[in-house]
Amino acid sequence: MCEFDPLVILMKTVNATEAKNSFGVLxxxxxxxxxxxxxxxxxxxxxxxxxxxxANMSKGVxxxxxxxxxxxxxxxxxxxxxxxx
Numbered sequence: 001m002c003e004f005d006p007l008v009i010l011m012k013t014v015n016a017t018e019a020k021n022s023f024g025v026l027x028x029x030x031x032x033x034x035x036x037x038x039x040x041x042x043x044x045x046x047x048x049x050x051x052x053x054x055a056n057m058s059k060g061v062x063x064x065x066x067x068x069x070x071x072x073x074x075x076x077x078x079x080x081x082x083x084x085x
Contacts, residue, residue, distance in 0.1 A: 011036050016044070023083050 012029065016039040019026050029035050030047045037045040
């Protein structure tokens with residue numbers, strides 16, 4: 001039997017182009033709820049507010065998740081900077 005998180009299914013999803021073109025709106029949206037970003041039909045990221053991120057980090061997170069996040073930030077740093085412009 002496959003387990004799933006119903007909150008993930010209900011999460012708003014935008015494609016990467018829409019996220020890039022409407023980044024300011026996306027930043028406002030993630031203050032209300034997490035948003036999934038998809039590219040080529042598959043989920044590639046989930047954006048959350050800094051407040052939610054910090055709250056989750058303070059609860060304790062799997063070290064592998066932290067490592068993956070750090071690697072992703074380094075790998076996509078230039079893309080993040082372009083999106084923020």
